[in-house]
Amino acid sequence: GQQVMQIPQYQHVQEGEDFTTYCNSSTTLSNIQWYKQRPGGHPVFLIQLVKSGEVKKQKRLTFQFGEAKKNSSLHITATQTTDVGTYFCAQYMTTDSWGKFQFGAGTQVVVTP
Amino acid sequence: EPEVTQTPSHQVTQMGQEVILRCVPISNHLYFYWYRQILGQKVEFLVSFYNNEISEKSEIFDDQFSVERPDGSNFTLKIRSTKLEDSAMYFCASSARLLDSSKNIQYFGAGTRLSVL
Secondary structure (H helix, E strand, C coil): CCCEEEECCEEEEECCCCEEEEEEECCCCCCEEEEEECCCCCCEEEEEECCCCCEEEECCEEEEECCCCCEEEEEECCCCHHHCEEEEEEEEEEECCEEEEEECCCEEEEEEC | CCCCEEECCEEEECCCCCEEEEEECCCCCCEEEEEEECCCCCCEEEEEEECCEEEEECCCCCCCEEEECCCCCCEEEEECCCCHHHCEEEEEEEECCCCCHHHCCCEECCCEEEEEC
16 A cells, blocks of 8 residues: 655654654655654654645745645754654555545654754 | 643553543534544554544554544544553643634643553
């Protein structure tokens, strides 16, 4: 079935540095969502991308959907310790009126002060 | 901000016992979901529920699992005969979802940690 692959699985970042995490699919995605899960917490919705080439920004976070809608990226600038957590991409797959979410394996981000 | 609430926060049970995990979705939401996350692993979809019936389920959601909306507010996940490998964090989520998928935002509860001994 359709799967999303996330790379890297683990990212160690110095505070103040930038980093990017990627979500890739072998097939065209109808949409992609990004979630953040703090250590010991639950997934929290960040953004949804639907259009080819779409770019959305949330403060220091920039989300991009590829032109072919087969990949997406999350770029964080000037990393802060509050950025610690695991970032998941997820695709929403629909059949008729219903749907289900399929999460990637996530990128675990550790920030060193 | 409205939130999804789950109880209990931690459930310990003996292998073979039945457990019921409870969730109160956001009040005006119509679509409900259960997910599982084994420690250190990704979030796995179990089931989605709308209009008092299952709309989608994954291969994980076998005959040992069932879901129910017994009243207007609660949404439950029952595991009939727990196995060691059922130990995980179980998240409930809800969405207001319109048919237009661009409106579909899921809100997750804090989760129930299930420990099967």
